[in-house]
Structures are given as structure tokens and as C-alpha cells.
Amino acid sequence: MLTTLAALTPVILVIASGYLLARIGLITGEQWRGVEKLAFYALFPAVLFRTISQADFSSFPTLDLGLALLVAILVMAGILLLLQPVIERIWGIAATRFTSIFQGTLRWNVMIALAIADNILGDTGLALMAVAMVFMILPLNIMSIIVLSRYASGPAPSAAKVLKDLYSNPFIISIAAGIVFNISGLTLPFVINDTLEIFSRAALPIGIICVGAGLDLSSLRRPGPALTMGTFLRPVLMPFLGFGFAMLFGVSGPAMVVVIIACSVPCASNSYLLAKQLGGDAKLMAEIITLQTLAATVTIPIALLIFT
Template sequence: MNGVFNALIPVLLVIAAGNIVARMGLITGDQWRGIEKIAYFLLFPALIIRTVVQTDFMAIPALGMSAALVLSIFAMSALALALQPLLKSRFGVDGPRFSSIFQGATRWNTFVALAIADELLGREGVALLAVAVVAMIPLLNIINVLVLARFASGSPPGAGRIALDLAKNPLIWSTALGLVLNVIGVPLPRFADSTLQILGNAALPIGIVCVGAGLNLAALRRPGPALATATVLKLAVMPVFGFLFALLLGLDGAALSAVIIAMSVPSAGNSYLLARQMGGDAPLMAEILTMQTVLAAITMPLALLLAH
């Protein structure tokens, strides 16, 4: 129990520090966007490449873990779609609002997941989360784009555009590059390894500070059925799906913990941008992200403790 809380508390405190800095106005909104881009396009790829290159994937149940994550995503997608008629008839949830509920229920914050995996599981945890990146990000992007196009009347990009966006995603291409170097078996030159290490060491703290800066605590004053539904599905139901499928596939130890981490973190921050671009309910998406991040401080420790 102490190990779980000792791993989570530093991450939560850094998130809080980012929110305090943002509220003090020491860094402006545009400046935060620049910091986020540095973390997303430079620091996190460096961390992932170095970790994947040094990982012995024969010792990791990558296939079983990927299957558990993918099955969990499909199960949550089916449940959310099944709830759509009820949400519309009972609470008047229109298409754009439902698309934000769907994003809130299915997507994951990779920054938070990697930080917690690193604190709780060390280098092996980051390697396992790299497996989750490959298994989850392409699938979640495609599913959520299709749902937004159907329910938010957004204009869906073509298959070529989706493939290009996925190829340009730094978390995906850095994992792919790391895998290629790992398979080739040629060790990184010392200067390259040291460079990646320096950049990677900055990735998690900067990424988590940016998560805190993006929180809009004023949104918590406007709770409602849509906000509650997305929060319960993501923080309570999704970890259960992950746990059940992980058990079904025989996962345990670090792999089981990695699945629970990936399933129990809040939704992705860029879901707000996607909602705004494709006609979803962006203000609701901001509320969902804030509520989930705040409550995850309670639900994530419970999920990890119950899983073990």
C-alpha cells in the first residue's frame, strides 16, 4: 500500500504545482503551449526511444498486454454507445455532448501514465507503457474520430490523413524507432545514449507540470449528468475492464499494474483540441478533463490496490 501511495503522491504534487504556477500567471497560455510541444515532440520521444532500445521484450508479455488493452477499449466503446440513447432521452444529451462523453470515457493521458509507471515500476514500467502506446493510440484516434464524425457532425478526415497523423505522432514514431534499434541489436553510441538520457530525464516532470497547468478548476462548479457519466466510466468502469481482461489473459505482476495504470488515468488533454476541431462540446471536454484529473488522486490508488 505504501508503495502505491509513495509513487502517486509525487506525481499529484507536481500536477498541483503546475496548476499553482499557471494560476499565478508566471507563464502565459501561449508559453504553456510551447512547453507542451517541447515535451511532446522532443523530451518524451527521447525517453521512449532510450527505454525501448534497452528493454528485453522477450521478458515482457507484450502480446497479452496489448490484447487486454484493446479488448478494454472495445468493451468501453460498446458500453458508451449503448448508453447514448438513454443519455439522449433521459438527460437531453445531444450529439456533440455525447462525443465528449465518449472521448472522456475511452482516451488516456499518456503523460500521467508514464510518470506513474516510472515511479511505481521503474524502467520496466516505462517499457510496458511503450507497448500500451502502440496498442492504444492508433485505435483510440480512429474510434474517436469516427464517433465525432457521427455524433458531432464533424467532417471526418480521410484514411490517408488519419494514417499520416498517426505516423507523425511522436509517441508512435519514437516507439517504432526504438523497436527497430532494439531488433537490430546495435547498441547506441555513448554520446547518443547520454543525449537521450538527459532529454528523457526532463520529460516526465515537464509533462506533468503541463497537465496541472491545463486544469480548469472553475469547471467543477458546473457538474451534471454528462460530466458524471464520463468520469464514472473512465475512472471506475475502465479499470475494471482492464483488470478482468488482464486476468483472463493470465497477466500478473508489472504487466497487470501497467494495464491498470493505462486504464485508470484521466482522459487525454488533446481530446479538447479534437472536440474543438470536429464540432464536439469543447467546454464539456474541459470540465471532464479537470474532474477526472482531480478525482484520479482517489480512484487510481484504489484501482491499483484492489488489483493486487
């Protein structure tokens, strides 16, 4: 427990630092958008490409890890969709607001997950987390877009738009490029490798500083059923599902730690943008992201203590 807390505390403090930097106005709103773009389009893709291109996936339970996470998110999505009419009837949560609960329960903050995996497991954690991303990013993006198109009031995107969003995603591009390079058997020239390593060292702190800067505590209101459900379904249920399917597929050791991290980190901050673009309840989504990130300082250590 103490080892886990020691690894998580720096990540939590850097998130808090990002929040404070944003509140004192050292960097303004538009400047933060530029920093976020730098992390999203350059720094994190460098981490992913370098990690995947050099990883020895034959030494990892790659398929078992990926399938455990994939089945977990598909089962959770199925449960939520089956319960949507019940949720609306009993708690009066409109379909538009349900889309924020759906995203808040299923999507995950890759930046926080990578930072925690790196702190706890080092390069092995980064490589295993990259495997998790390969199996999770694509289906989660597709499911979120489909659910928003079905239940929200915004116009449904065309198939071409969905495909464009997916193949232009820098995380997906860097993962695909890393896989191709890895399969090719080539080795990165040391100059390129060292350059990417410098990018990688910058990515994790900048990424989680941006997470903190994006928190809006003023958006929180008195918790109602939708906010409570959207905040706590993920940290309470997803680690159980992830652990259960990881056990079923024979996942253990560092790979199990990565499964629990991927299932317990707060939801992705760009869920807000997707909700806004596709007619979801963006305000509720912002509240879920903020409250879930705050709660994660407690729920992540508990999940790791129970399941690893």
C-alpha cells in the first residue's frame, strides 16, 4: 500500500500543480489549449511510438491483457445500454444526460494511466499500457460516438467523419506506426531514439499538468443521481470487471497492475469536447470529469490495494 501511495502521490501533486498554475493565471486559457495540443499531437505520440517500436511483446501476455480489457469494456457498455430505460424511468435521467454517464463510466484518461504505470512499473508499465491502448482506444471512441449519435440531440456524424476522426487520431497513428516498426525488426537509430526519449520525458509531466489545469471546481453543483452515477460507476465497477476478466484470461503480475490502472483512472478529459460536439450534456460531463479526478486520489490506491 505504501509503495503504491508513494508512486501515486507525485502524479496527484503534479495534477494539483496544474490546477494551481491555471488558477493563478500564469498561463491563460488559450495558452493552455496550445500546451494540450503539444502533449496530444507530439509528446504522447512520441512516448507511444518509442515504447511500442522497441517492446518485446513476446515476453508480455499481450493478447490475454488486451482481451481482458476489451471484454470488460464491452460488458460494461452492454450493462449500461440495457439499464438506460430503467435509469430514465426510476431517476428521471434523460437520454442526453445518459450519454455523459456512459462516457464517464467507460472512457479513461490515458495521460494519467501512463504516468501512474511509469511510476509503478517503469518501461514495462509503459509497454503494457500501450498494449491496453491498442485494444481500448478504437472501440471506446466508436462506442462513444455511436451512443451520442443515438441518444443525444446533436446531428449524427457520417461514417466517413467517424473514420476520419479515428485514423487522424495521433494516438492511433503512433500506435500503428510503432507496431509496424516493431514487426519489421528494425532498430531505431540512437539519435532518433535519444530524441524521442527527451520528448517522452516531457510528455508525462506536461500531460498531467494539463489534466489539473482542466479541472473546474466551480462547475460542481449539489450531486444528483446523474452526477453520482457518472462519477462512481467507473471507479467502483470497472476494476471488478477488469480483475474478473484478467483472472479468466490468466493475467497476473505487472499486467494485472496495468489492467487495474486502466480500469480505475478517471475518464478522459476530451469526453467533454465530444459531448459538446455531438449534442450531449457537456456541463454534466465536465462535472463528472472533475469529481472523478478528485475521487481518483482515493479510489485508485484502494483499487490497486484490493486487486493487485
